[in-house]
Amino acid sequence: MRVRKISLWLATLMAGAMALPATSIAADGPHANERYVLISHAPDSDSWWNTIKNSIKQAGEDFGVQVDYRNPPNGDLADMARLLEQSAARNYNGVAFDIADYDVLSKPAMRITAKGIPVVTLNSGTDAESKKLGAILHIGQPEYDAGKAAGERAKAAGVKSFVCVNHYATNVASLQRCKGFGDAVGVDYRGSMIDTGVDPTVVASKVSAYLRSHPDTGAVLALGPNSAEPTIQVLERMGKAGKLYFGTFDLSPAIIEAVKKGELNFAIDQQPYLQGYMSVAAAVIAYEDKTKDPAAIIAKLKANPKFQQRLKTYGLEPIYTADGVRSGPAFVTKDNVSTVEKYAGQYR
Amino acid sequence: MSAITPPMTGSIGKTPAAQADERIRRISPWRALLNRPEFGSIAGTLLIFILFGFFAGDSGMFNLDGVMNWSTVAAYLGIIAVGACVLMIAGEFDLSIGSMIGFAGMMMAVPAMFLGWPMWASMLFAFAGCMALGWLNGYLVVRTRLPSFIVTLAFMFILRGLTLVLSTHFSNSTIVSGVGDKLSADPVVHTLFQGTTLHGLFGWLATIGLIEKLPNGEPVVGGLPKVLLWWLGVAAVAGFILSRTRFGNWIFMVGGDSNAAQNVGVPVRRVKISLFVFTAFCACLFGVLQVADVGSAAADRGLQKEFEAIIAAVIGGALLTGGYGSVLGACFGALIFGVVQIGISYTNFDSDWYRVFLGGMLLLAVLFNHYIRSRATTGK
Numbered sequence: 001m002r003v004r005k006i007s008l009w010l011a012t013l014m015a016g017a018m019a020l021p022a023t024s025i026a027a028d029g030p031h032a033n034e035r036y037v038l039i040s041h042a043p044d045s046d047s048w049w050n051t052i053k054n055s056i057k058q059a060g061e062d063f064g065v066q067v068d069y070r071n072p073p074n075g076d077l078a079d080m081a082r083l084l085e086q087s088a089a090r091n092y093n094g095v096a097f098d099i100a101d102y103d104v105l106s107k108p109a110m111r112i113t114a115k116g117i118p119v120v121t122l123n124s125g126t127d128a129e130s131k132k133l134g135a136i137l138h139i140g141q142p143e144y145d146a147g148k149a150a151g152e153r154a155k156a157a158g159v160k161s162f163v164c165v166n167h168y169a170t171n172v173a174s175l176q177r178c179k180g181f182g183d184a185v186g187v188d189y190r191g192s193m194i195d196t197g198v199d200p201t202v203v204a205s206k207v208s209a210y211l212r213s214h215p216d217t218g219a220v221l222a223l224g225p226n227s228a229e230p231t232i233q234v235l236e237r238m239g240k241a242g243k244l245y246f247g248t249f250d251l252s253p254a255i256i257e258a259v260k261k262g263e264l265n266f267a268i269d270q271q272p273y274l275q276g277y278m279s280v281a282a283a284v285i286a287y288e289d290k291t292k293d294p295a296a297i298i299a300k301l302k303a304n305p306k307f308q309q310r311l312k313t314y315g316l317e318p319i320y321t322a323d324g325v326r327s328g329p330a331f332v333t334k335d336n337v338s339t340v341e342k343y344a345g346q347y348r
Numbered sequence: 349m350s351a352i353t354p355p356m357t358g359s360i361g362k363t364p365a366a367q368a369d370e371r372i373r374r375i376s377p378w379r380a381l382l383n384r385p386e387f388g389s390i391a392g393t394l395l396i397f398i399l400f401g402f403f404a405g406d407s408g409m410f411n412l413d414g415v416m417n418w419s420t421v422a423a424y425l426g427i428i429a430v431g432a433c434v435l436m437i438a439g440e441f442d443l444s445i446g447s448m449i450g451f452a453g454m455m456m457a458v459p460a461m462f463l464g465w466p467m468w469a470s471m472l473f474a475f476a477g478c479m480a481l482g483w484l485n486g487y488l489v490v491r492t493r494l495p496s497f498i499v500t501l502a503f504m505f506i507l508r509g510l511t512l513v514l515s516t517h518f519s520n521s522t523i524v525s526g527v528g529d530k531l532s533a534d535p536v537v538h539t540l541f542q543g544t545t546l547h548g549l550f551g552w553l554a555t556i557g558l559i560e561k562l563p564n565g566e567p568v569v570g571g572l573p574k575v576l577l578w579w580l581g582v583a584a585v586a587g588f589i590l591s592r593t594r595f596g597n598w599i600f601m602v603g604g605d606s607n608a609a610q611n612v613g614v615p616v617r618r619v620k621i622s623l624f625v626f627t628a629f630c631a632c633l634f635g636v637l638q639v640a641d642v643g644s645a646a647a648d649r650g651l652q653k654e655f656e657a658i659i660a661a662v663i664g665g666a667l668l669t670g671g672y673g674s675v676l677g678a679c680f681g682a683l684i685f686g687v688v689q690i691g692i693s694y695t696n697f698d699s700d701w702y703r704v705f706l707g708g709m710l711l712l713a714v715l716f717n718h719y720i721r722s723r724a725t726t727g728k
Binding site: 066068077082083086087088101102103104107115 | 407408409411413414416417418420421523525526528562563564566568638641642643644646648649650651652690693694696698699700702703
């Protein structure tokens with residue numbers, strides 16, 4: 001009697017498992033059997049990657065292929081290495097992943113390339129690391145160049161000095177952002193950077209202290225929501241909001257609000273949608289055309305009307321370079337902030 | 349009763365002459381199998397393989413490289429599951445396993461990278477340090493008689509914090525990179541922990557066509573990961589001690605009723621402390637193997653592994669109250685865990701469902717074990 005109950009349980013579980021929805025879009029058309037995967041290092045709870053999840057779903061629809069998203073549930077990089085090995089064992093048609101740590105991922109990435117599977121890297125990591133891993137393309141935002149582009153924008157507005165509000169001083173990317181900005185404006189960034197930490201109270205008091213002791217500061221550069229949001233409040237309190245030239249990296253609801261009010265001159269968006277969409281699209285083209293030439297892949301992607309339509313809908317601007325493509329920096333200003341706000345968190 | 353189940357069932361299948369002993373009740377082989385703590389997890393493993401054979405049979409999951417992939421995950425977890433299992437049989441928990449993994453990696457990486465120690469010395473230092481911490485855990489538990497849940501919870505935070513402190517102090521980042529190269533240069537540590545072994549065998553299998561080859565002529569799988577051998581070794585030793593030695597019987601008695609065990613002369617404190625040390629050893633082994641594998645130590649390694657180890661032990665039939673369980677069961681529990689964790693990526697399911705699936709497995713295993721236990725203890 002009890003035994004029968006247990007087998008009933010098992011039967012229910014199996015039936016339940018079979019009824020589980022398969023998420024990958026049931027693609028049809030000539031490429032419906034092709035299967036691609038994007039592997040990230042982010043834990044389940046990381047909302048930033050939601051944009052990328054949405055973007056690869058749309059890339060799958062546009063190219064008529066199936067795309068999986070995989071990530072280590074707890075964000076453990078050692079687990080991510082296992083997922084890379086898994087993608088090699090499964091013989092995916094193409095693999096995209098972010099270079100969260102070169103040392104950890106180089107060996108498992110070798111297994112994918114050894115099987116001749118096209119690899120595209122995205123988000124964190126450098127072009128050089130991407131090449132060493134045998135990837136065809138790296139789609140991300142080079143931090144130094146992004147800082148420099150921001151600095152050139154500020155210089156055009158007549159800025160001659162600045163303060164870099166660094167909330168994450170141990171990160172190399174943060175330094176590069178400040179350095180790029182400083183080089184463009186023509187100031188040594190080391191004298192213009194304050195290490196604030198992430199506590200909003202501390203950030204606010206350090207910024208206001210700096211601005212009081214350096215009243216002739218021409219611009220403020222914040223490196224993300226953690227440093228930008230307290231700085232917005234400080235400028236409002238000091239009556240400098242909208243008067244002092246002020247830019248930040250990355251987006252958040254408060255940053256978008258400040259751009260709308262004109263308190264922030266610009267916010268730099270690294271356009272995660274493009275990182276997801278373009279890395280999958282590049283892998284698809286590389287597999288179908290049997291090419292490893294980045295220029296040919298990008299040319300074909302640019303000619304794709306569905307891709308162009310997505311760019312128009314979401315107001316995205318990829319930056320094409322001589323040997324590749326970058327997802328950022330894109331500048332969010334008063335002119336385009338309404339599109340960004342509409343799709344924030346989903347496609348922007 | 350449950351405390352002496354394994355030795356008793358161990359005597360099944362002897363010659364009829366032995367069974368004629370009037371003190372031994374006859375038990376049918378089927379009932380004997382049902383009564384074994386690992387029965388639930390073996391049945392669960394079969395079920396899981398049938399499920400994945402159905403959903404992912406043609407996806408490469410059961411190719412050699414696929415098998416190596418998920419068995420590596422199972423092997424890592426299996427090592428700490430064995431430690432957690434014997435500790436649970438003795439009636440205690442260790443929630444600091446996950447933090448110990450991160451800490452062990454850091455204790456190995458920091459002296460070698462920043463203090464100029466040779467790799468083998470820092471490896472020994474990591475093992476010694478972890479086992480000392482395991483001893484401290486055990487000592488605090490038996491001295492204060494506080495629940496091990498609380499004491500090791502404290503160490504979960506302390507060790508995780510210390511790992512972060514060490515790494516930011518020495519490397520100015522949460523990750524210590526470059527350990528891999530230094531490790532391969534050290535013959536002792538490299539031979540013991542890094543990479544794969546039996547290359548000749550795998551190369552030979554590839555030349556006779558039993559293993560597929562990559563486009564460059566290398567076999568798809570170049571060798572057996574050493575972590576698998578470590579898992580088998582740790583499980584075999586722990587399993588032998590638990591079911592075939594006096595110390596093993598002490599573990600069951602301490603977990604079943606520590607007062608009664610004390611009264612009949614079992615050194616309860618010594619048993620418990622040595623099991624805490626063994627669990628710490630397993631966590632350290634995990635950490636060292638992982639550092640050797642991925643080539644870096646980081647502050648977030650081993651996050652939540654203590655729960656995975658306990659889940660594997662529970663799926664494997666260990667009771668949360670102690671006194672019942674088996675090493676073999678914990679190994680099958682780890683195998684289920686590894687297969688589910690990686691296997692879901694081979695199916696077309698969204699990996700968001702992984703936790704749902706895992707929770708379902710856990711619930712099913714516990715219900716199953718509960719049912720088996722109630723039969724085993726009441727059904728005569």
